[in-house]
Amino acid sequence: MSDLKREIARRRTFAIISHPDAGKTTLTEKLLLFGGAIQLAGAVKARGDARRARSDWMKVEQERGISVTTSAMSFEYAGCAFNLLDTPGHQDFSEDTYRTLSAVDSAIMVLDAAKGIESQTRKLFEVCRLRDVPILTFVNKLDREGRDAFSLLDEVEQTLALEVTPASWPIGMGTDFLGCYDLLHDRLLLMERTKGRTLTEGVACDGLGDPRLDQLLPGRAVKQLREEVEMVRGLCQPLDRQAFLEGHRTPVFFGSALNNFGVHEVLQGLVELAPPPRSQPTQTRRVEPDEPKVTAFVFKIQANMDPRHHDRIAFMRLCSGHFKRGMRLTQTRTGADLFVRTPLQFLAQDRELADEAFAGDILGVPNHGKLRIGDTLTEGEALRFTGIPSFAPEMLRRVRPEDPLRVKHLGRALLQLAEEGVARVFKQQVGGQWIVGVVGALQFEIIADRIRTEYNIPVRFEPVNLQTARWIEADDPAEVQRFVDANQGDAAEDHAGAPVFLARNDWHIERTGKDWPKLRFQKTREQT
Secondary structure: OOHHHHHOOOOOEEEEEEEOOOHHHHHHHHHHOOOOOOOEEEEEEEEOOEEEEEOOOOOHHHHHOOOOOOEEEEEEEEEEEEEEEOOOOOOHHHHHHHHHHHHHOEEEEEEEOOOOHHHHHHHHHHHHHHHHEEEEEEEEEEOOOOHHHHHHHHHHHHHHHHHEOOOEEEEHHHHHOOOOEEOOOOOEOOOOOOOOOOOOOOOEEEEOOHHHHHHHHOOHHHEEEEEHHHHHHHOOOOOHHHHHOOOEEEEEEEHHHOOOHHHHHHHHHHHOHHHHHHHHOEEEOOOOOOOOEEEEEEEEEEEOOOOOOOOOEEEEEEEOOOOEOOOOEEEEOOOOEHHHHHHHHHHHHHHEEEEEEOOOOOEEEEEOOOOOOOOOOEEEOOOOEOOOOEEEOEEEEEEEEHHHHHHHHHHHHHHHHHOOOOOOEEEEEOOOOOOEEEOOOOHHHHHHHHHHHHOOOOOOEEEEOOOOOEEEEEHHHHHHHHHHHHHHHHEEEEOOOOEEEOOOOOHHHHHHHHHHEEEEEEEEOOOO
């Protein structure tokens, strides 16, 4: 096996998806803890200092206790190089999650043991299904009273039409929760029950017949464990890795991320089950990861990761080849060459220079607005990766600065946020007013907060008599221009200069579509 193939084979690039408050961020930190990337949950060892560096790194996330951006983190474990993308759980930020899922090869779906499958979990699962992303399931919060394990397995099968194979099994629940038995390796790693901010060595028991089980666990718990494991093995199909890779079956792990229970088993499951980097679709062909030439696409832009420097980082997923620092890559959208001299790898907002990287890795490229979400970078081949859409907003509001003299500054801030994909930003043809479009109302609050804290521009959002926006397309560009000239009051441009129709209601969209049959009013727009 060549060095390139060997490095690619040990990559595991995955995301964590869940409904808000299912424990996604806690699991993220515990995976980093078990992977040796951090020494204390919630803190990172960096240049000798214990520094706050949780995956929820943005100030607004720490204040509100929710994830609203994607954090990228790299770590090594058991000979594998992991790239973990912690996605927003809040439904108002689902578009960021959708784009992130285009950059991963597998996902962990986190369920709350008391609530099972919730609405946002189901939506994100459907996105994974559309992309054929294999899913490992982690049922969290077993340290609290929750639903019966068999009932949760049945719900996953019935609700998601997804076959299940228990990969571990809980011993008790709530105050009686003692740990999880590893069904895949027929062993128990008994951890000390703590809040688990640091890692402690567990006691291993091999097989259900190990006499140490009877010494370490109450007799009633051992008896119940042996009975339930026998029942599970009789009722559930063994794990078929091919069915898992095709997205038809999910291994289900149980545990409590807060107390470190079940985290080791999930991490080991990623090592053994999760796929290495997969081929990626372009407009003309599929790109295989072991191709010698480097290809990549940008799936996220993040401004102001370091508020002192107003920096802007483009997150790119390497799709093929062996990247080396200083390489010249071509931005296929513009044909411009880009020398990548300071590629970064991340642990939340902590970063370090990457001298090399391989297909599957996530790199950050500092840039000043040249790179956009959806951009393809190659060593010269004219490729365009697909599958990174923009969605039409469902809520529109006008935004104004409290200080009228700061209108130009506001425009620059809005364009930066639009390039990040935080919201859709439209500039009206008549009057040049800025209209912001979002999926959920919470986004307006987050945007106002970020503009105030990162750009020092207090703003207010005002209601407008508009419901949604549609991108305007046609086979003949002159037809689009005729529409814009005839409907200047309803026309605008997005941050990339694409023409947009601002609609008052559904009737307005339908009526305009009939009046202009040669035009296409699109709900989504592929970013390439």
